[in-house]
Amino acid sequence: MLQAQHISKHFGGVTALKDASLSLAPGEIRALLGANGSGKSTLVKVLGGLVAPDSGTIFLDGKPLAINSPSDARSHGIAVAYQDLSLVPRLSVAENILLGREPCRRPGFVDTRKVRSRAAELLARLQVDASPDDLAGDLEPAAQSLVEVAKALAWEPRILILDEVTASLHHDQVQHLFALLRAMSQKGLAILFVSHRFDEVFSLCQTAVVLRGGESVASVQLDQVDEADVVYHMTGTRPEKYQAVTAGAQSEAEREVVLAVTNLQVPPRVRGVTLTARAGEIIGLAGLQGQGQAEFLRAIYGQIPFGGGRVEYGGAAVAFASPREAVRRGIGFISGDREREGILPVRSVTENLFLARLAKKRLVTILNPRLLQDEARRQIKQLRIVAGSAGHPASSLSGGNQQKLIIGRWLAVQPRLLLLDDPTKGVDVSARREIHDLLRQMAAAGTAVLISSSDNEELLAIAERIYVFYEGEIIAILQGSEKTEEALVAAMLGMKQTRPKEGA
Amino acid sequence: MSKINLNWRHNQIFMAGLIAVALFIVGGLVNASFLSPTNIGSILSMAVLLGFAAAGQTLVVIAGGEGIDLSVGAVMSLGAVLAAQTMAGQNSNIVPALLLVILSGATIGLFNAAGILYARVPPLVMTMAMANVVTTIQLIYTHGSPVGMPAPIIAFIGSRRLFPFLPWLVVLGFIILFLMQFILRRTVYGQQLYAIGSNYNAAYLAGVRAGTVKGIAYILSGILSSLAGFWLIAYNNFVFVNMGAAYVLPSVAAVVIGGTSLAGGEGSYTGTLIGSVILTALASLLVVLHTDEAGRQIINGLVLILLLALYTRQPAIRQ
Amino acid sequence: GCGGSKGTAPDASKTGQAGQAEKTAKKSGFNIALLDGTNGNAWRIQMEQNMQQVADKLKSQGIISNYSVYVANNDATTQAQQMDQLINSGVDAILINPVSATALAPVIDKAVSKGILVMAIDQHISHPKVISVTTDQYEWARIQAEWLAKQLNGKGDILQFDAIAGAPANEVRHQAFADVLAKYPGIKVLKQVNMDWDEGKAKQLMTSLLSTYPNFDAILCQDGAAVGIINALQEANHPLPKAITSDEWIAYLRLWYDINQKNPNNPLNAIIVENPPGIGADGLMIAVNLLQGKKLKDGVLTSDPMDKANKNAIMIKPTLIITNENLKEWYEKTKDKPDTYYIDSVLSPEEIDKLFQ
Amino acid sequence: MMRLWRRLRSSPAASGYLLLLLGIIVNILVQGPDFFTSYNFNSLLAVNAPLVLAAIAQTVVVLTGGIDLSIGSNMTLVNTVAIALANQGHWPVGASWAVALVAATLVGVGNGLMVAYLRIPPLLATFASMSVVGGIALWVWPKPGGMVPPEIYTAYGAPFLGVPVAGWIIIAVALLWLVVSRLRVGTYLRAVGGRERSAYASGINTAAVKFFAYTFCGFITGVAGLCLTALTASGDPKIGLLFGLNSIAAVILGGSSLAGGWGSVGGSIAGALFLGLINNIVFFLFRNFVSQIQSLTSVASFYQQLLANLIVIFGLASAALTQRGEAGSGPGRRRRGGTQHV
Ligand SMILES: Nc1ncnc2c1ncn2[C@@H]1O[C@H](COP(=O)(O)OP(=O)(O)OP(=O)(O)O)[C@@H](O)[C@H]1O
Numbered sequence A: 001m002l003q004a005q006h007i008s009k010h011f012g013g014v015t016a017l018k019d020a021s022l023s024l025a026p027g028e029i030r031a032l033l034g035a036n037g038s039g040k041s042t043l044v045k046v047l048g049g050l051v052a053p054d055s056g057t058i059f060l061d062g063k064p065l066a067i068n069s070p071s072d073a074r075s076h077g078i079a080v081a082y083q084d085l086s087l088v089p090r091l092s093v094a095e096n097i098l099l100g101r102e103p104c105r106r107p108g109f110v111d112t113r114k115v116r117s118r119a120a121e122l123l124a125r126l127q128v129d130a131s132p133d134d135l136a137g138d139l140e141p142a143a144q145s146l147v148e149v150a151k152a153l154a155w156e157p158r159i160l161i162l163d164e165v166t167a168s169l170h171h172d173q174v175q176h177l178f179a180l181l182r183a184m185s186q187k188g189l190a191i192l193f194v195s196h197r198f199d200e201v202f203s204l205c206q207t208a209v210v211l212r213g214g215e216s217v218a219s220v221q222l223d224q225v226d227e228a229d230v231v232y233h234m235t236g237t238r239p240e241k242y243q244a245v246t247a248g249a250q251s252e253a254e255r256e257v258v259l260a261v262t263n264l265q266v267p268p269r270v271r272g273v274t275l276t277a278r279a280g281e282i283i284g285l286a287g288l289q290g291q292g293q294a295e296f297l298r299a300i301y302g303q304i305p306f307g308g309g310r311v312e313y314g315g316a317a318v319a320f321a322s323p324r325e326a327v328r329r330g331i332g333f334i335s336g337d338r339e340r341e342g343i344l345p346v347r348s349v350t351e352n353l354f355l356a357r358l359a360k361k362r363l364v365t366i367l368n369p370r371l372l373q374d375e376a377r378r379q380i381k382q383l384r385i386v387a388g389s390a391g392h393p394a395s396s397l398s399g400g401n402q403q404k405l406i407i408g409r410w411l412a413v414q415p416r417l418l419l420l421d422d423p424t425k426g427v428d429v430s431a432r433r434e435i436h437d438l439l440r441q442m443a444a445a446g447t448a449v450l451i452s453s454s455d456n457e458e459l460l461a462i463a464e465r466i467y468v469f470y471e472g473e474i475i476a477i478l479q480g481s482e483k484t485e486e487a488l489v490a491a492m493l494g495m496k497q498t499r500p501k502e503g504a
Numbered sequence B: 001m002s003k004i005n006l007n008w009r010h011n012q013i014f015m016a017g018l019i020a021v022a023l024f025i026v027g028g029l030v031n032a033s034f035l036s037p038t039n040i041g042s043i044l045s046m047a048v049l050l051g052f053a054a055a056g057q058t059l060v061v062i063a064g065g066e067g068i069d070l071s072v073g074a075v076m077s078l079g080a081v082l083a084a085q086t087m088a089g090q091n092s093n094i095v096p097a098l099l100l101v102i103l104s105g106a107t108i109g110l111f112n113a114a115g116i117l118y119a120r121v122p123p124l125v126m127t128m129a130m131a132n133v134v135t136t137i138q139l140i141y142t143h144g145s146p147v148g149m150p151a152p153i154i155a156f157i158g159s160r161r162l163f164p165f166l167p168w169l170v171v172l173g174f175i176i177l178f179l180m181q182f183i184l185r186r187t188v189y190g191q192q193l194y195a196i197g198s199n200y201n202a203a204y205l206a207g208v209r210a211g212t213v214k215g216i217a218y219i220l221s222g223i224l225s226s227l228a229g230f231w232l233i234a235y236n237n238f239v240f241v242n243m244g245a246a247y248v249l250p251s252v253a254a255v256v257i258g259g260t261s262l263a264g265g266e267g268s269y270t271g272t273l274i275g276s277v278i279l280t281a282l283a284s285l286l287v288v289l290h291t292d293e294a295g296r297q298i299i300n301g302l303v304l305i306l307l308l309a310l311y312t313r314q315p316a317i318r319q
Numbered sequence C: 001g002c003g004g005s006k007g008t009a010p011d012a013s014k015t016g017q018a019g020q021a022e023k024t025a026k027k028s029g030f031n032i033a034l035l036d037g038t039n040g041n042a043w044r045i046q047m048e049q050n051m052q053q054v055a056d057k058l059k060s061q062g063i064i065s066n067y068s069v070y071v072a073n074n075d076a077t078t079q080a081q082q083m084d085q086l087i088n089s090g091v092d093a094i095l096i097n098p099v100s101a102t103a104l105a106p107v108i109d110k111a112v113s114k115g116i117l118v119m120a121i122d123q124h125i126s127h128p129k130v131i132s133v134t135t136d137q138y139e140w141a142r143i144q145a146e147w148l149a150k151q152l153n154g155k156g157d158i159l160q161f162d163a164i165a166g167a168p169a170n171e172v173r174h175q176a177f178a179d180v181l182a183k184y185p186g187i188k189v190l191k192q193v194n195m196d197w198d199e200g201k202a203k204q205l206m207t208s209l210l211s212t213y214p215n216f217d218a219i220l221c222q223d224g225a226a227v228g229i230i231n232a233l234q235e236a237n238h239p240l241p242k243a244i245t246s247d248e249w250i251a252y253l254r255l256w257y258d259i260n261q262k263n264p265n266n267p268l269n270a271i272i273v274e275n276p277p278g279i280g281a282d283g284l285m286i287a288v289n290l291l292q293g294k295k296l297k298d299g300v301l302t303s304d305p306m307d308k309a310n311k312n313a314i315m316i317k318p319t320l321i322i323t324n325e326n327l328k329e330w331y332e333k334t335k336d337k338p339d340t341y342y343i344d345s346v347l348s349p350e351e352i353d354k355l356f357q
Numbered sequence D: 001m002m003r004l005w006r007r008l009r010s011s012p013a014a015s016g017y018l019l020l021l022l023g024i025i026v027n028i029l030v031q032g033p034d035f036f037t038s039y040n041f042n043s044l045l046a047v048n049a050p051l052v053l054a055a056i057a058q059t060v061v062v063l064t065g066g067i068d069l070s071i072g073s074n075m076t077l078v079n080t081v082a083i084a085l086a087n088q089g090h091w092p093v094g095a096s097w098a099v100a101l102v103a104a105t106l107v108g109v110g111n112g113l114m115v116a117y118l119r120i121p122p123l124l125a126t127f128a129s130m131s132v133v134g135g136i137a138l139w140v141w142p143k144p145g146g147m148v149p150p151e152i153y154t155a156y157g158a159p160f161l162g163v164p165v166a167g168w169i170i171i172a173v174a175l176l177w178l179v180v181s182r183l184r185v186g187t188y189l190r191a192v193g194g195r196e197r198s199a200y201a202s203g204i205n206t207a208a209v210k211f212f213a214y215t216f217c218g219f220i221t222g223v224a225g226l227c228l229t230a231l232t233a234s235g236d237p238k239i240g241l242l243f244g245l246n247s248i249a250a251v252i253l254g255g256s257s258l259a260g261g262w263g264s265v266g267g268s269i270a271g272a273l274f275l276g277l278i279n280n281i282v283f284f285l286f287r288n289f290v291s292q293i294q295s296l297t298s299v300a301s302f303y304q305q306l307l308a309n310l311i312v313i314f315g316l317a318s319a320a321l322t323q324r325g326e327a328g329s330g331p332g333r334r335r336r337g338g339t340q341h342v
């Protein structure tokens, strides 16, 4: 039904797409795969009318189709849920969902009642925890993603394109969404699905197109290939058998306790969390979205105040009034929300790399840009960041590379404690591996790492110990042999089969 | 080829430079003596004055968060009044005058910063209201009759020339340019200023004292504007109330024409100075055109629109 | 009678104000308010201070009971609002230095219909029932232009600096300059610019003009522009003009004096004609006399050049003229005044009396 | 009561209404019972209607994340064109005023073209057009003069069915806005201001929406200019000077965000009236109290300005603080559940 052929797109000097092709049939659920920066979002935006391709043609039902604006795409039945969302923060959820498609009473007058009821219907269908009257900007990221999906569905499209909408969703939300999508595809809806999570891709999609460097390099039946094949297509190399860097060989007792939290309360989300982290440990925080992991990390970091409990850092009780104090004491923090809390988009790679290091210096300190440049180049090489040059703005990097940049930012200061709030959201497999390696390296060098993640695989792979959050409390601590997918999922859903050993 | 992307920012400065040169050429075509060394020197020293007025403006615009300082003019006026009164024509009084001028500018900047950071008033209206208060205070203080005059050395720098095309004020302009660029590019403060302008939250979470850095930008803006007032009386050699009032909106225009984005996070003082040269050359050119005041205003606006349309256009959303 | 003047211009003393004064019938205890459009410059502040002094004196004599001042920050609608509120708060007279020469007409109608004496000071208000007490701006500019023409023997090229285009005083002066120069076809205005009452701008304008018009003979300018102009010329080492005009700003007077001290053989040929801030105090005294029921003499009221349809203006002719002949005398007289002071003059009680029957 | 308060607080207009209420209370305190006379109401509305309308016009562009500095010049243009055509061109008053209104709308069209299609930042585009439009006004009517038939200006200030005509004009324009805000474009204005890219991605022609905003702003500015003409009953090429910045202050006092996407016309009306009340408060404070203090009288006029300016700052600060914690900009945003992005 939909065919995109030989699409190319250059942004200034960057080639985002070159000769990418894609086809989609009614009732098909096709995955669009590729490493960070391979051009997936760009292709999606071309189809959605947000990006004008330099060349290439799009056919719909065999006829050439000119998509000159998002409204063109929508009028032809193509609806997109964008990776970076297309919500207006200060419009209500209902207004957002029906934006551009408001039902009208008399000519031109928006029928607000109908807007609300249509929106409420879609929200219920997607099981979104939000009311139509909430402001979109007030929602948590997962709810925002789902509203973005609802917004695409509101157009009753023939072709639905979902660009990494599951990145901030949790397991159960993903399952519900998938059930819906399968049902709709059976009724003839064509779906293009972009995700970095292979389990999702293999469970939902029948076929996949793989992009590499903006080129469509393969189109596969997913039941005929395995993960390694897909990674091969994405990267051009077979994934080598993967050597974990092991942390220091010292036994647990010898390692110094870096962070000891007792009964921490951050109303209303965190209701008594007790946890210990030692130098060289990587500790995972698991749980469904919004169980208090984020608040817990941010309260330790001094970004939000905590209501009760005790935080001991380096042996002394602390309550940081601002992130700055935490940073000065050797704590680092990485957010998965790159755009809002991570990168300085218009500043250079160098400046991004040295942000944390400079933050510890006095304001009047004089810099030697040469030195910084040289060191930045070294770091870029070491971290294997793909960037035009150290002077390029960070916004010219792909998502995964931006995140590596931010990790490099903290590598440069070697914190004693590193807090990560879902840091690999939307980062591709290989970049994610590299990031894990970096974290292991930091741990090996004596940093205590506290990482929360919405990706269970990630936690199971990297964390020595996993604390599972449920309604603001720790419901389970998994380590050693208890660290299995099943145990983790069960604990996340609130089934107490593993008793917390610590605290209490 | 990726250089194009990288140099976009520099391109805007380059474009501004080209336009400045083009204006001089047009001026020369209208009247050859427009290009005489003396006239070029005159335009440059007027441009430097505007450049001083726009120095603080550059900082607060870079600081982002809709940063803008409309109190520049009022603070300049107050600085001028205090400078003249304290110097009273004596070289020995230069240091106290400078101190007083800096102190007064810093105080007003502090109030602006407090309003913007703590009361969270948008900078545009906060500084606008502050400008009114400062103007009133100036009137109460002087009763409209400021006294004094610049010290001879200062007046010399303000109004004499090294070469016909190179007034001392322009030499001073280069020094300020060097200092400003040094602060912006070579100090931790400058880097952090760009950082908070580019992404306030990210900088805050990386441990930057974001509020403090922003507040300092407004305080520096107060100080720089007050010093601009100091040089304004040096240039004019006499003092009157509201001397700086005419510099407010041009200072914003100079900053933007110089390639500093109103969205914050990028920009340079070099650009601001070139923007000042463009605006001053344009004004100077308009004076000698054969038209009345109404015509001058119309042409001034049209040329501005043309300039803005040439290169301050925002990128289209559809790429 | 209308003082021998022809035409049908309504006479303010008949149409409203004089009759009103009779109604009041009281001789003292007047409640007077001043609406000043702005107090944002030295001239206005001096005007307000002069008026306050007069008011304080009148108060101590019991002639006025209340005198209050309101400023409008150059906002015509604020001034209208202030006027409207005054109307209802029992004032006998409102003196206005208007933001706009015309914008107050509707509220003035209201005030006059309530029997309030409305008087414009310094700047003319075009309203048949408002007496405007102003310096004769036309005469002020005429004297200057005539003097300049004489210095040039009716031949030469000049530059002309006006103030803000559209401001009433500026327009009258501009007209007077034009009328005089029309009589001297040998004098050519090379360039006319507007300095917006900003002395700094005057300097920048002169600097810009120098490149294109280096060969001028004289400069016709208003107000403080002269200081900036002379400064610009000196910095450019350009010869000073053969003649230049100005008003009575002390800063300028001193600059002029200094120039002459340095070049006794080649003094600056300049003229100062007064535009005294004391005009406000004159207005206040005239207003009090009107309130007391006195009648203006025939012929005192004339037509303002901007408002030919009405005969409602008391225009005080500028008498203080300073040229090289009496420069030193005035320099000495004003030695202790600040730079921004304006040489002032207020009508004496006798002179005021002469205006009345 | 609590519910009402909560609803009020979540609306952008909260600060405007609260300030207006506060202004009225203080005004009653300093003015006394005269405040309630119809004369006082008529006068306040008549005098402040131009600013109120300018603030409405400004709100429309501020909602889209823009700003219009040229509103003052545009009002001047309306004033001068209306007067010039009637007095110099001897056109019928109705026709000259209609042409003036068209001229103002055309200025809006010009601003719209620059901002929406040339994509020049609004602050700069309207700064430039301010110069052009001011120049044209000066050319049309170089010096103060001319007049409006007395019927018009007396009618303008007079009551009709208990509400002054100026009040009716405000009501009419507010109703017009109400209609527009109920149309699709009403939502689109906020969507474009809230996040232009998202609005565009949702299929909205954002350029057209912005173009509409500036054009509509131009039209309302035209009405404001005509009110100013009726109020002043004459033409003056400098009359509108202060309306540009004052209207922005009114909009902020009314609780709108300059970042766009958040604001209300009701708040702006309240904000503009608050500015008008400040003049009144200061006037009566000095008339009834301060002028009795002998030592203060010689400098009273300075302190009037200082006081008025300080009240404005107080108003701005409280307007900004009222929005704190609500969906305003900045770090204090409240998030429902999940990650607290402070
Ligand atoms: N607006 C833009 N300006 C410049 N370069 C861009 C722009 N948008 C995308 N790019 C570049 O184009 C390339 C493809 O980007 P795109 O966002 O399509 O990748 P992606 O496959 O979606 O990656 P991710 O998995 O990180 O979302 C990247 O190198 C990116 O840096």
Ligand SMILES: Nc1ncnc2c1ncn2[C@@H]1O[C@H](COP(=O)(O)OP(=O)(O)OP(=O)(O)O)[C@@H](O)[C@H]1O
Pocket: A322, B064, B065, B066, B116, B117, B118, B120, B200, B201, B204, B209, B210, B211, B212, B213, B214, D330, D331
């Ligand atoms: N996202 C943002 N973009 C631009 N400006 C912002 C942003 N967030 C906050 N600001 C500005 O910073 C001001 C102060 O913010 P905040 O209170 O977070 O300061 P702070 O970082 O705590 O400073 P400090 O720790 O030094 O006290 C806000 O009122 C606002 O003007």
Ligand SMILES: [Mg+2]
Pocket: A040, A041, A042, A083, A163, A164
């Ligand atoms: Mg993507």
Ligand SMILES: [Mg+2]
Pocket: A322, B211
């Ligand atoms: Mg803080």
